[in-house]
Amino acid sequence: MTRYRSPRREDAAAATREAIISSARDLFLAHGYSGVTVAQIAAAARVAVQTVYSSAGSKTAILSALLEPAVNDPTVNEVLDAVAAATDPREIVRLTAAGVRRTHERHWALVFGLLHEGVGEPAAAEVVRAGVDAYVAALSTVAGRLVTLDALRPGLGPDRAVDLLWFYLGQRAWFVLVGERGWTFDQAEEWLAASARQALLRVP
Template sequence: MTSSYHSPRRADAARATRAAILASARAMFLERGYADVPVSDIAKGARVAIQTVYVSVGSKAAILAALLQPAIGSPILDETLTAVAATNDPGEVIDRTADGTRRANELHWDMLYGLFRHAPAEPAARQVHHDAVTAYLAALRTVVDRLTDLTALAPGLTPERALDLLWFHLGQSAWFTLVGDRGWSFDEAQPWLAGAARHALLDPAPIQRVRRRDGGSPRTG
């Protein structure tokens, strides 16, 4: 009975400890850079023992992964891919992808640009970065698959090359370059990147053949 009574308090305390560790790490990573923050400093900032950091969250790379999880697992991803699947207009597919990637990057901008505009050198952190990029690319591959299904890719453009071009125009580095490095606003960057992506990926013919999901006749537009 006593153990059951106190377990919610222990759970609350554990969550509060984890939150304090992540907040400490986040502030230090952004201020000093991931490589220059030892776990001992994170523990000191969170007012916990070093061992508590490892028990509550894990290694420094695990802390980084936990901080990035809201961006990687953002519901914006599912919203965007659902919208992409629902439209038969190739241009709108690109526009919705630009909107989704813009919102995801903008929402988590300080962490993404602050930590990943330069790939981390530490192997464990590099793996975290690799996993984040892999998830991003998987989402863009779904977009390319939709454009392929709509027979909308430019003549001679393979799906793999289309993925490369979509990453070039709407991947993290595109937003990092225009918004972070060159000072564009997101409102300025989004339509330009979307337009460039449409030009690079889509069939320029005035009549786009679009297969309807129900197998009906193609439409023009």
């Protein structure tokens, strides 16, 4: 038997889910993740608490949905493809710095606003950790390309190269320079790329 699908009902369900996630985003940014309850999300979205769970899932699931566009931003794969094709180590660092800058800038309000002070709950921290792991995995690919080109400073291995890429181009660098110290993204990108080249490359 073919199950009937109602486009109108599906549209209404999608709209409800979007309202819940949007309300949660506003509340998380205003009060911090740990300062918000599912009941508050339901009230802001004008739905029942059970509707939050049935439409969008737990508070942790909502956090995951909010962060998904940043974690899976298409810029990441575009940059990694460009890095794989590049043969100039300086260009590889430039491409990486420009890519992580674009990703941070595109999702800045959410990523900085939500993650700068931490999420404060173990289950949510696991969601954030998964995003960080994906970020580090991408930087590991960049480090591997530099190793293949024999571009690293003498004595610098791939693991330490990943550490340095994370130090100069990871989230915390952007949070400090742009979010805390008021640098522009242009200023931060230029300085971080130059510093990463100096720390990593045989010929910076």
